[in-house]
Amino acid sequence: MTSQRENSLVVETPEGVRFTMALASPAARLLALAVDLLVILTIAMVMAVIFSLMSLISGQLAAVAFILGYFILSIGYFWLLEWAWRGQTVGKRMFRLRVVDAHGLKLHTDQIVLRNLLRFVDSLPGLYFLGGCVSICSRRYQRLGDLAAGTVVVRQKPPALPDLSRLPENKYNSLHEHPHVEATLRQRISPELAMLAFQALTRRDQLEPTSRARVFAELASEFQTHVKLPETSLYGVSDEQLIRNCVESIYRQVQKRADGAESQLATA
Structure with a gap:
C-alpha cells in the first residue's frame, strides 16, 4: 500500500495502443454492494417462505436447508453474476461499475472465485469494515480480495457514439x-x-x-x-x-x- 493515489487504470498493449479506465471510488463500490445485499436479502426472504413450508414436515430439516441455501446464495450470487456478466452484478450494473484484471488482461474465472472467497475476510469484523479500510488505503481502491486476485473495479462512462x-x-x-x-x-x-x-x-x-x-x-x-x-x-x-x-x-x-x-x- 502507498499514499500515492491512482484515479485511473492505464493499460498499454505491446503494440503501443493505450486506453484508460476510471477507478471506482470506495463510496461507489459501497453503494453497489448495498444494492447487491438488498437483492440477496430479497431472495433470502423468498427462500424463507419456501422453507417454512418444509417446517411442516421437519422444523430442524427446514432450518438446516435454509442455512445451507443462504450460504450458497451469499457466495454464488457474486460468483455467478460476475462470471456471466463479465465482472458485473446487479449493483455494479446500476452504478456502471465492472471488475477487471489489474493489468488489463482478460478476467479469468479463478480471479472471480478468489476475490469472492475473501469476502468473508473483507467483511470482518462486520459490515465490510476491514475491506473498506484496505480499499481506502489502497493505491487503486482495492480490497483484500482484489489484491489477492489481481483485480480492480472500474467505473464505466456512458458509451459515446464514435464517428x-x-x-x-x-x-x-x-x-x-x-x-x-x-x-x-x-x-x-x-x-x-x-x-x-x-x-x-x-x-x-x-x-x-x-x-x-x-x-x-x-x-x-x-x-x-x-x-x-x-x-x-x-x-x-x-x-x-x-x-x-x-x-x-x-x-x-x-x-x-x-x-x-x-x-x-x-x-x-
Whole structure:
C-alpha cells in the first residue's frame, strides 16, 4: 500500500495502443454492494417462505436447508453474476461499475472465485469494515480480495457514439446478411471492447505492419470468443476487415436510433 493515489487504470498493449479506465471510488463500490445485499436479502426472504413450508414436515430439516441455501446464495450470487456478466452484478450494473484484471488482461474465472472467497475476510469484523479500510488505503481502491486476485473495479462512462465516417471505407459488410448476428454482437460485445476496436481501426496507420496484424488478430479472436460468426461472413475476410465489419455493425443501429431521437426532438 502507498499514499500515492491512482484515479485511473492505464493499460498499454505491446503494440503501443493505450486506453484508460476510471477507478471506482470506495463510496461507489459501497453503494453497489448495498444494492447487491438488498437483492440477496430479497431472495433470502423468498427462500424463507419456501422453507417454512418444509417446517411442516421437519422444523430442524427446514432450518438446516435454509442455512445451507443462504450460504450458497451469499457466495454464488457474486460468483455467478460476475462470471456471466463479465465482472458485473446487479449493483455494479446500476452504478456502471465492472471488475477487471489489474493489468488489463482478460478476467479469468479463478480471479472471480478468489476475490469472492475473501469476502468473508473483507467483511470482518462486520459490515465490510476491514475491506473498506484496505480499499481506502489502497493505491487503486482495492480490497483484500482484489489484491489477492489481481483485480480492480472500474467505473464505466456512458458509451459515446464514435464517428463511423472515420472507419476504413468498405463497399460491402458481410455481416449485413445476418441481422441476428449483428444483434448478438451488440448484446455480447462490451462497450469497452467495441471502443477499443474502433480506436485500433482509426489508429491502424500508426502501427508497424507486424504489430498491426497482431493487434487485429487478437481482436478478431476476442470477438469470436463472445460471438460465433457464420463461416460465410469470414470467407476471404482479413482480421482487420472483420473487426471493421463488427464495429460498423455494432454502432450502425445505435447511430440510427440516436439520429431518430434527435429528429423527433427537432420536430417536437
